Amino acid sequence: MSDYSNLKTEEMVLNMGPQHPSTHGVLRLEIKLDGELIVEVKPHVGYLHRCFEKHCEAMTYPQIVPYVDRMDYLASMSNELGYAIAVERLMGIQVPERVEYIRVIMAELQRIASHMVALGTYGLDIGAFTPFLYLFADRERILSIFEETCGARLLYNYIWVGGLSHDLHPDFIRKAKEFVTYFRPKITELNNLLSYNKIFIERTANVGILPIETAINYGMTGPNLRASGLKWDLRRDDPYSIYDKFEFDIPIGKGWVGTLGDCWDRYFVRVLEMEQSLNILDQALAQIPEGDVTSAIPKRIKPAEGQIYTRVENPRGELGYFIVSKGGLQPHRVKVRPPSFISLGLMNELCKGHLVADVIAILGSIDIVLGEVDR
Amino acid sequence: MIIYEYLSELFGSSVLASVIQSLFPLIFLIPFALFAVWLERKVSAFMQDRIGPNRVGKHGWLQTVADILKLIQKEDITAANADKPLFNIAPVLVFAGSYLAFAAIPFSSAYIGSSIDLGLLFIVAASGFVVAGILMGGWASNNKYSLLGAVRSAAQVVSYEIPTVLVILSVVMLTGSLSLYELSEMQTSSIHNWILFGGNAPLLQKILLIPFMFIGFIILYISSLAEVNRTPFDIPEAESELVAGFHTEYSGMKFAMFFLAEYANMFAVSAIVSAIFLGGYQSPFGYLGNTLGLSWLVPIEQFLWFSAKGLFFVFVQMWLRWTLPRLRVDQLMALCWKYLIPIAFVNLLIIGLIVLIKI
Numbered sequence: 001m002s003d004y005s006n007l008k009t010e011e012m013v014l015n016m017g018p019q020h021p022s023t024h025g026v027l028r029l030e031i032k033l034d035g036e037l038i039v040e041v042k043p044h045v046g047y048l049h050r051c052f053e054k055h056c057e058a059m060t061y062p063q064i065v066p067y068v069d070r071m072d073y074l075a076s077m078s079n080e081l082g083y084a085i086a087v088e089r090l091m092g093i094q095v096p097e098r099v100e101y102i103r104v105i106m107a108e109l110q111r112i113a114s115h116m117v118a119l120g121t122y123g124l125d126i127g128a129f130t131p132f133l134y135l136f137a138d139r140e141r142i143l144s145i146f147e148e149t150c151g152a153r154l155l156y157n158y159i160w161v162g163g164l165s166h167d168l169h170p171d172f173i174r175k176a177k178e179f180v181t182y183f184r185p186k187i188t189e190l191n192n193l194l195s196y197n198k199i200f201i202e203r204t205a206n207v208g209i210l211p212i213e214t215a216i217n218y219g220m221t222g223p224n225l226r227a228s229g230l231k232w233d234l235r236r237d238d239p240y241s242i243y244d245k246f247e248f249d250i251p252i253g254k255g256w257v258g259t260l261g262d263c264w265d266r267y268f269v270r271v272l273e274m275e276q277s278l279n280i281l282d283q284a285l286a287q288i289p290e291g292d293v294t295s296a297i298p299k300r301i302k303p304a305e306g307q308i309y310t311r312v313e314n315p316r317g318e319l320g321y322f323i324v325s326k327g328g329l330q331p332h333r334v335k336v337r338p339p340s341f342i343s344l345g346l347m348n349e350l351c352k353g354h355l356v357a358d359v360i361a362i363l364g365s366i367d368i369v370l371g372e373v374d375r
Numbered sequence: 376m377i378i379y380e381y382l383s384e385l386f387g388s389s390v391l392a393s394v395i396q397s398l399f400p401l402i403f404l405i406p407f408a409l410f411a412v413w414l415e416r417k418v419s420a421f422m423q424d425r426i427g428p429n430r431v432g433k434h435g436w437l438q439t440v441a442d443i444l445k446l447i448q449k450e451d452i453t454a455a456n457a458d459k460p461l462f463n464i465a466p467v468l469v470f471a472g473s474y475l476a477f478a479a480i481p482f483s484s485a486y487i488g489s490s491i492d493l494g495l496l497f498i499v500a501a502s503g504f505v506v507a508g509i510l511m512g513g514w515a516s517n518n519k520y521s522l523l524g525a526v527r528s529a530a531q532v533v534s535y536e537i538p539t540v541l542v543i544l545s546v547v548m549l550t551g552s553l554s555l556y557e558l559s560e561m562q563t564s565s566i567h568n569w570i571l572f573g574g575n576a577p578l579l580q581k582i583l584l585i586p587f588m589f590i591g592f593i594i595l596y597i598s599s600l601a602e603v604n605r606t607p608f609d610i611p612e613a614e615s616e617l618v619a620g621f622h623t624e625y626s627g628m629k630f631a632m633f634f635l636a637e638y639a640n641m642f643a644v645s646a647i648v649s650a651i652f653l654g655g656y657q658s659p660f661g662y663l664g665n666t667l668g669l670s671w672l673v674p675i676e677q678f679l680w681f682s683a684k685g686l687f688f689v690f691v692q693m694w695l696r697w698t699l700p701r702l703r704v705d706q707l708m709a710l711c712w713k714y715l716i717p718i719a720f721v722n723l724l725i726i727g728l729i730v731l732i733k734i
Contacts, residue, residue: 014519021618036523127606127701133423187584199607199700356523357610357703 011039014356018047018295020301022125022360027371029347031359033277038061041351048374056135056334061087061100061161061301064334069155071336072372074117075315077110077146080159082312085240086159086321089310090303096194098291100165100242105176105284106146106158107241108277112183114315115143115270117278118367122267123194125364131194138186145175152317173285180281186276195268204267205258208362212261219342222317224366227253228270234313246283263365270367301331316340316367336375340368379476391395396733397488398404408638411689412439418693433533447500449627457624461515466625466632469507473640475501480646481556482681485674485718494555497542498647502602504531505640509621512633516624524620527704534711535601535608541719542595548650549574549584555647559655566659571652576730583729586724592652594719596688599644601707603637606696610704645688646681656681 014031017023026047052071056064067140068083069076081103088095120135143153148169150158154319158165163178166350225232233250235243251272253265303325311320317339324333344367350362378399384391413428413436420427428435445696453462478501479494491497506529513525547553549570550561561575562568571588573581601608610620617623622633649655656677664672702710 012519014523082690121699127609129419129701130423130697137424194700197700201704203700203703204705355703355705 009034016359021322022364024121024363024368027344027363027368027370027373029359029363031351031375033356033358036355038351038356041348043347045341045344045370045373048370050375052375053334058330060329061303061331065160066155066157066333069157069339070115070371071341071375072314072316072369073154073321075110076126076154076156077106077159078114078312078314079319080156081107081241082101082310082314082319084159084161084324085312086308086310087278087301087303090306091161091298091301091307092163092375093296093298095163095296096291096293097242097289097294099293101284101288102164102168102240102293103159104243104246105288106149108284109142109176109179109279111277111315112274113139113272115146118270118315119190119194119267122364122367123200124358127202128194129198130189131190134186134193141179141182143170144154145179145256148172148175160297161301163295164293165335172234173288174344176281177285180278180285184275184278187271191271195271201257201264201275203357204263204361206366207258207263207354207358208266209259210261210266210350211347211351212347212351216260218346220317220346221339221342222314223269223273223316224266224343226251227266228293229253234311238311240312243280245287246280248279250274250340253289263361266313266365267369270342300329302327311337314339316369316372317343338372340348340370340372344373386622393489394714396486397478398475399486400480400482400488403482404474404477404635404639404642405600407642409439409443410534411638412442412634412643415440415693415696416689418690422694422697423430443631446627446631447462449454451627452529452624454518454624455574456517458515458517460622461511463629465512465515466622466629466636468511469505469509470632470636470639472501472504472506472508473636473643475504475729476643476647477639480643481559481650481655483674483677484560484648486678491554493553495558495647495651498555498643499543501538502532502640503536512625513621516621518616518624520619521621524617524623524642527617528604528621530704531608531610531707532602534708534725535598535715538594538711538715538719539607541603541716541723542591543651545587545591545719545723546570548723548727548730549576549681549706555655557651559657562654563657565661566654566656567654569654569659584693584726587726587729590688590718590722591661591726592648594715595651596648598715599648600692600695601711602693603640605641605692607699608704608707609696610707623691641689642685645685645692648688649681649684653684687705 014033016029016031018027018028019024023029026046028044030042030044041164050070052067055067059067065080066085068079071079109161116135116139120132123131146156147153149172150156150165210228211226212230215225215228216230220231229252231250231252235239236250251269253260253269255262255267257264257267305325305327307322307324309316309320309322318337319339322335322337323331326332347363351359354362379392379396382395383389386392416438417427428438431437432443453459474521476498478488479491479497488669509528510525513521513528530661550558559571562570566572568575571592573584573588576584604610622630625633658680662673662676664670
């Protein structure tokens, strides 16, 4: 046996992104490699920074809504919902029952649409091209429903402070119900096509394991936290809007095919969440009352001096708004707690000791949107 | 064979005849590549519930021609600090490597580029040539992604040659010949003479051989997939990790060369698989030419059969590509070294025993 200990090896720095097919936007990862093994991952953010928070200080409260859309642009409705609730609580506005129902329906449709992108692009990261296109074709149905409702397909400006920009169109309920019945079997199809694929499981099981303590310490929320085994969902644990009226399960990771909190768990929790969103939609669509949706919108949105922090369960986790009002038409300070940004902070922890190919699998599994990371 | 003799008579020189004959596969390959790229798009579109190309020509069948015209017009960029000579040679070498294999592939009884006795061995060696080109391209690009892709590719192709050779060995034990032309001639007249069904062995031996021949066939097909870097083994050019792997930095016609080489390789391995196991150019039902008494029709029929078998396996490659995710590089190696090679070894032993005891 010869002695190799005096041989010098060098670490290689691989720069992934900001223009790379799998960084889900303009993210740059600085990866230190020992061969193909990862020593360190350093995410560099800010390529999409738009000064959202500073900008808010120069705008009136209703003007902020379209900007909120552009944070997590795959879940605009949920962003608007969080913002509207924050300002309403600051002002003490009670919105009509119908508005609450419509908001919940929109937020849950949005959650399904957002998870579809997450799961589809995740398949793409692993190398399966076809499920991505299937899911995008189905997402198109949700986007058409949104388009018919508010004219926009991605950035809606639909949920306003105190109400909605306008009522549903008469065909909405029928179309939404049609979608729910259409989409249920599609989840099984997705499972057969991708989730239970042997190669897919090989690539994702036991990769990027996130123990529950680490997840809590880093402030991980949403499906990523639940995949590690904690039943924590703001819709149940800190109910907002009318989520306490609906019955739904909170799926958590069980380490189905590997270890608890691995990439496959994070993937599959999202699949199960889509089913639960369908359940909520079923109930909400059946119970939706008649009424006016614009009656509670104040003429002038001018909250009294004070501050508030509200949080909602976004598809990507806990989205929090901290708003300070000095009594003017414009907020004094708006701070957002972005779930994607916090998830991204875990990259180094998750990637250490894995292979380059796993960086892609892990990054895809924590499902970030750079519009929200950078704001 | 007949064509070669005809050419030598025509030009009165065997050297000239060989040179001209060596161009024949190119006449087949270029239309094939154009068709296969179009087919790949249409197949993927069909599998993904899309329409696919439908603008240029009817059903978009001129799309690839338009693409080639576009690629010719593209600026030919050489990356800064690239090793220029190596960078320029690499695509040529890769294409040459895959073209080299066509020298020993029998398209029909009338045409085989070079009927060398060690045809199979030659093809295995020629496919190693491609690796040199890929490594060169990856190294010369001065790009870490290219380098990673190239190194992976080298490791992958070299590993997967072992199960390939083991399967080929087991076939050679049965037939006693390394010449693809002789192999094809052995599998004549009927479907049960295919080596997949035990070839020309006596009945009892055939029945014993069939399951092991199937195993060998599957191993050969899997490792041939890995050798041409197709999904689920497309790790050297894994798009989501390595952008485009070893050809990230290539553009224009040099990129087209890599592309052409990939499709040439796809057909080459499909052709080899069908030549070894599925009768090569032999018809499974007998020939129309023989029935009608038109002997000149037989080689043409054989050529059509050969293309059809090759195309079928090319189609299966596409089918797999648009269905399966991609393995990770270490899992790929594990599949080869932990499963395929031991199974191929045991398979080789069993086939050897069956052939040896001569039931």
